[in-house]
Amino acid sequence: MNNIRATLAIVWRIAIPYFRSEDKWAGRGLLAAVIVIELLLVAIDVLVNQWYSRFYNYLQERDWNGFVWELGVFTLLASASVALSVYQLYLNQWLQIRWRQWLTRHYLGEWLNSATHYRMQLKGDAADNPDQRITDDVRSFVEQTLNIGIGLLSSIVTLLSFVVILWGLSNAAPLHISGLDFPIPGYLVWAALVYAIFGTALTHWIGSPLVNLNFEQQRYEADFRFNLVRVRENSEQIALLKGEGAERERLLLRYGYVVGNWYAIMSRTKRLTAFTASYSQAAVIFPFILTAPAYFAGKIQLGGMVQTGSAFGSVQKALSFFVSAYRSLAEWRAVVARLDGFEMSVASAVNLPAHEPAIALEVAGRHIDLEQLCVNLPNGTPLVAAKAFTIQASERVLVTGPSGSGKSTLFRAIAGIWPFGTGTVVVPEKAKLMMLPQRPYFSVGVLRDAVVYPAAPGAFDAAQVREALIAVGLPDLAERLDEDGHWNRMLSLGEQQRLGLARALLHAPDYLFLDEATASLDEPSEARLYRLLAERLPQATIVSIGHRSTLDAFHTRKVALVKDGAIHVVGGERTAAEPSAAR
Numbered sequence: 001m002n003n004i005r006a007t008l009a010i011v012w013r014i015a016i017p018y019f020r021s022e023d024k025w026a027g028r029g030l031l032a033a034v035i036v037i038e039l040l041l042v043a044i045d046v047l048v049n050q051w052y053s054r055f056y057n058y059l060q061e062r063d064w065n066g067f068v069w070e071l072g073v074f075t076l077l078a079s080a081s082v083a084l085s086v087y088q089l090y091l092n093q094w095l096q097i098r099w100r101q102w103l104t105r106h107y108l109g110e111w112l113n114s115a116t117h118y119r120m121q122l123k124g125d126a127a128d129n130p131d132q133r134i135t136d137d138v139r140s141f142v143e144q145t146l147n148i149g150i151g152l153l154s155s156i157v158t159l160l161s162f163v164v165i166l167w168g169l170s171n172a173a174p175l176h177i178s179g180l181d182f183p184i185p186g187y188l189v190w191a192a193l194v195y196a197i198f199g200t201a202l203t204h205w206i207g208s209p210l211v212n213l214n215f216e217q218q219r220y221e222a223d224f225r226f227n228l229v230r231v232r233e234n235s236e237q238i239a240l241l242k243g244e245g246a247e248r249e250r251l252l253l254r255y256g257y258v259v260g261n262w263y264a265i266m267s268r269t270k271r272l273t274a275f276t277a278s279y280s281q282a283a284v285i286f287p288f289i290l291t292a293p294a295y296f297a298g299k300i301q302l303g304g305m306v307q308t309g310s311a312f313g314s315v316q317k318a319l320s321f322f323v324s325a326y327r328s329l330a331e332w333r334a335v336v337a338r339l340d341g342f343e344m345s346v347a348s349a350v351n352l353p354a355h356e357p358a359i360a361l362e363v364a365g366r367h368i369d370l371e372q373l374c375v376n377l378p379n380g381t382p383l384v385a386a387k388a389f390t391i392q393a394s395e396r397v398l399v400t401g402p403s404g405s406g407k408s409t410l411f412r413a414i415a416g417i418w419p420f421g422t423g424t425v426v427v428p429e430k431a432k433l434m435m436l437p438q439r440p441y442f443s444v445g446v447l448r449d450a451v452v453y454p455a456a457p458g459a460f461d462a463a464q465v466r467e468a469l470i471a472v473g474l475p476d477l478a479e480r481l482d483e484d485g486h487w488n489r490m491l492s493l494g495e496q497q498r499l500g501l502a503r504a505l506l507h508a509p510d511y512l513f514l515d516e517a518t519a520s521l522d523e524p525s526e527a528r529l530y531r532l533l534a535e536r537l538p539q540a541t542i543v544s545i546g547h548r549s550t551l552d553a554f555h556t557r558k559v560a561l562v563k564d565g566a567i568h569v570v571g572g573e574r575t576a577a578e579p580s581a582a583r
């Protein structure tokens with residue numbers, strides 16, 4: 001019971017914001033329309049139930065005129081029912097897409113919000129496959145929440161309407177056993193209730209493992225898909241390493257989990273279906289068995305008997321809502337758990353600095369200051385320390401240190417995306433920082449947009465972009481600005497690095513951090529590009545990570561990450577006479 005309450009609380013938390021959003025009037029209007037149509041459909045069911053009594057009585061009495069009249073009534077009721085069903089589905093689907101659109105936008109906003117997606121990865125407890133949660137899980141949540149919610153409402157209204165009818169019919173057709181009447185008020189209602197309780201309890205007993213199995217199924221499917229995408233993204237490496245065999249093995253292993261779990265779902269579903277199918281078949285005949293003695297004793301007419309059967313069916317169906325919807329409910333609970341996990345993971349990534357010792361970020365002064373900074377690994381192990389370190393405006397700093405000493409992680413801390421550690425990073429107000437890694441990222445699409453990323457397409461005109469490409473030594477690409485492509489895959493690493501520098505020239509940051517961003521170029525080209533940076537961005541502060549001694553000539557200060565017990569930044573500490581730039 002607590003479980004159900006907790007799940008409903010989560011559903012409420014996920015579902016309600018849409019109905020309070022800027023799209024609330026459309027959402028509420030569509031929901032109201034869908035509900036009203038559902039109520040009208042139940043009303044038609046009640047009318048059809050009464051129609052059964054009249055229709056079968058006319059048949060029994062061989063009343064031709066009555067029969068023809070009731071055919072007309074049925075045609076009207078059936079037409080109304082068809083029209084309402086069509087529009088209910090149409091409006092339901094309309095609501096689904098609007099709701100899903102809002103939820104997708106909302107989750108994308110949360111996920112792609114100042115490095116949250118990156119921090120979620122850094123934390124060990126991150127939700128698996130956020131891509132699947134934002135696609136499949138959001139779609140299923142919206143679809144199933146609506147269908148289950150409307151189904152439940154329909155069951156409740158049907159129950160209320162038909163209980164009254166069935167109660168009246170119970171009195172009209174009292175329980176008749178061995179020639180004796182047993183006047184139990186509303187006995188057919190009680191019989192339906194007992195029947196439904198018995199069915200629900202057994203269904204839950206047989207079907208409850210399905211919730212977990214469905215959760216796992218969605219995870220295995222997403223893992224399998226994710227690994228396929230990784231193969232596609234790294235297909236060149238795999239082909240060069242002749243890793244196809246290993247990939248096939250790994251993928252088949254992942255797929256094995258999908259299949260193994262699916263077999264478990266099949267076996268559970270088989271048992272559940274065997275029960276629910278028998279249960280609903282028995283429900284057809286059960287009311288006839290109850291009312292047959294009264295009918296054969298001549299106490300009720302055929303119409304009354306058929307109407308009772310139909311009313312009993314409706315009550316029983318409404319009461320057995322959980323039996324028939326059990327599989328959907330099990331899937332829905334898994335989807336709710338996955339979206340809840342995603343929301344929790346986002347919240348935990350956002351609150352990371354507030355809940356754990358974290359590197360503080362301050363905006364002040366005119367220089368970058370690292371104060372009592374200790375950068376840790378996510379597990380808390382100290383990595384790099386910098387007691388009082390300043391990068392002055394317009395300086396050219398070269399950072400060196402052994403592989404794995406933490407140079408890139410120090411850059412991440414300065415960029416404000418690495419929260420693990422203590423101390424403070426102070427960056428100047430309104431300063432534009434840009435990080436260029438060894439392998440720059442280019443969005444898939446038109447080259448011109450990929451170069452100006454993350455600026456909006458069109459932020460720079462074609463002539464500017466072309467000029468930047470020519471300046472970094474890519475005249476051929478300058479002629480292909482409107483070409484569509486997967487640039488990370490199509491260009492050599494050296495070309496990608498040149499393209500990264502073109503991006504830097506266009507954006508003209510105040511602080512440019514180059515993390516081995518020219519390491520794939522030959523030394524003369526690297527020298528040419530550093531000279532270009534000095535010429536085009538004379539005011540910019542440039543901080544480079546590099547291993548080549550030829551880089552020394554382009555920097556005014558050299559900083560080393562040196563291991564003396566822990567790893568310390570050596571070569572840029574402020575002297576006592578120099579005050580912190582930020583203070």
Ligand SMILES: Nc1ncnc2c1ncn2[C@@H]1O[C@H](COP(=O)(O)OP(=O)(O)OP(=O)(O)O)[C@@H](O)[C@H]1O
Nearest residue numbers: 122377378383401402403404405406407408409410
């Ligand atoms: N997300 C992470 N989780 C755990 N450990 C990490 C993570 N990122 C980096 N590390 C570890 O931190 C250490 C420093 O990594 P970093 O990339 O900063 O080194 P680096 O000095 O830039 O190395 P290189 O010169 O080889 O590029 C490495 O031992 C690395 O394994």
